[in-house]
Amino acid sequence: MEKNLTPLVVVAAAITRANGSVLLHCRPEGGDHAGLWEFPGGKVELGEDARSALVREISEECGLALSAASLAPLSFAVGKAARKAGDGEREILLLLFTTSEFGGTPQSLEGGKWDWFSPCTAARLAMSPLDRELLDAMIARERMITGERGLPTQ
Amino acid sequence: MEKNLTPLVVVAAAITRANGSVLLHCRPEGGDHAGLWEFPGGKVELGEDARSALVREISEECGLALSAASLAPLSFAVGKAARKAGDGEREILLLLFTTSEFGGTPQSLEGGKWDWFSPCTAARLAMSPLDRELLDAMIARERMITGERGLPTQ
Numbered sequence: 001m002e003k004n005l006t007p008l009v010v011v012a013a014a015i016t017r018a019n020g021s022v023l024l025h026c027r028p029e030g031g032d033h034a035g036l037w038e039f040p041g042g043k044v045e046l047g048e049d050a051r052s053a054l055v056r057e058i059s060e061e062c063g064l065a066l067s068a069a070s071l072a073p074l075s076f077a078v079g080k081a082a083r084k085a086g087d088g089e090r091e092i093l094l095l096l097f098t099t100s101e102f103g104g105t106p107q108s109l110e111g112g113k114w115d116w117f118s119p120c121t122a123a124r125l126a127m128s129p130l131d132r133e134l135l136d137a138m139i140a141r142e143r144m145i146t147g148e149r150g151l152p153t154q
Numbered sequence: 155m156e157k158n159l160t161p162l163v164v165v166a167a168a169i170t171r172a173n174g175s176v177l178l179h180c181r182p183e184g185g186d187h188a189g190l191w192e193f194p195g196g197k198v199e200l201g202e203d204a205r206s207a208l209v210r211e212i213s214e215e216c217g218l219a220l221s222a223a224s225l226a227p228l229s230f231a232v233g234k235a236a237r238k239a240g241d242g243e244r245e246i247l248l249l250l251f252t253t254s255e256f257g258g259t260p261q262s263l264e265g266g267k268w269d270w271f272s273p274c275t276a277a278r279l280a281m282s283p284l285d286r287e288l289l290d291a292m293i294a295r296e297r298m299i300t301g302e303r304g305l306p307t308q
Contacts, residue, residue: 005201006160009247047159049245050232073291076230076249078204091203093163093247095230137227144298 007078007091011054012041012131014074014098014138015064021116022138024125025061028111037125039096039134040114054097061110065103074098075137077130096134161232161245165208166195166285168228168252168292169218175270176292178279179215182265191279193250193288194268208251215264219257228252229291231284250288 015023025040027033042057044050051068058064074096080089106114117125119139127135169177179194181187196211198204205222212218228250234243260268271279273293281289 007163007198007204009161009163044161050161050247073230073232073287076227078227078249093204093249095232095247133227141295141298144295 005090007093009044009050010041010092010094011044011050011057012039012094012096012134013054013058013066013071014039014096014134015058015066015102016098016100017116018100019118020142021118022122023062023064023106023114023116024122026113026115028113033128035126036128036131037122038128038131050095051097058102061112062114063104063107063109066099067101070099070101071097072099074141075134077133077137079130079133092130094130094134096137098138159244161247163198163204164195164246164248165198165204165211166193166248166250166288167208167212167220167225168193168250168288169212169220169256170252170254171270172254173272174296175272176276177216177218177260177268177270178276180267180269182267187282189280190282190285191276192282192285204249205251212256215266216268217258217261217263220253221255224253224255225251226253228295229288231287231291233284233287246284248284248288250292252292 023040024037026037027035029035040058040061041054042061044053048056051071054071055066055068058066076096077094079092108114119135119142122135123139177194178191180191181189183189194212194215195208196215198207202210205225208225209220209222212220230250231248233246262268273289273296276289277293
């Protein structure tokens with residue numbers, strides 16, 4: 001029996017619109033991290049590659065169509081925070097890709113809420129710790145791109 | 155028997171000095187990717203967390219002492235490029251952490267060469283594809299920090 005010693009790989013998407021806003025998901029009541037906002041995504045299944053897993057998850061969760069080729073690595077976070085019961089003490093690797101190419105409008109297919117936020121507004125939301133770390137990395141990158149001198153992400 | 159369908163998680167370090175130079179490793183003759191330069195690091199072993207694995211690998215490869223707490227996520231790359239024979243078609247997740255805190259001087263403990271490069275000089279080296287992708291992400295971040303307007307990493 002597998003002892004769950006391999007890391008749990010979770011992929012997430014920072015889907016952005018032309019105005020810089022990013023799509024976030026609020027976890028539904030009754031589950032892990034209920035009421036917390038997060039970058040949408042989910043677990044990479046056995047045999048699946050990371051980008052395909054993310055395209056599948058986003059389609060299942062909110063009905064948006066992404067192109068795997070457009071997904072660019074943005075940052076990652078590692079931690080013990082189990083997203084689902086049963087994952088116990090496995091380390092989680094949360095990989096954040098970004099894209100501005102998507103088809104459709106977000107629908108609530110699995111019970112959670114969806115909204116678009118500027119990264120700085122998103123910083124005031126309640127988020128799970130790993131998603132917060134990724135948002136901070138995104139904001140730092142944003143500040144660097146726009147020339148507003150923030151500290152580097154580290 | 156495990157069919158190697160879980161991704162192979164590899165951790166690597168962008169160890170930087172105050173002048174901005176980064177430590178790179180040239181793979182020894184006779185192995186995979188011989189003669190190519192890379193960020194030092196290696197495979198996360200079963201049951202190991204990512205930061206501890208990187209501290210161990212850097213100590214084994216070049217005798218530098220890193221502090222796990224100082225390791226900040228920089229970027230990641232995913233691909234099929236097997237680093238070692240036997241990894242076959244597993245997807246590789248290459249996680250790049252950065253730190254400027256280290257003890258010791260680099261030694262050649264496993265046969266490879268070591269050198270410090272400015273990121274832009276490093277861009278002229280022969281590198282394996284995933285390491286090249288990470289170097290590009292590092293250079294883009296560097297440019298953004300220094301205010302030289304490069305394109306974002308995506």
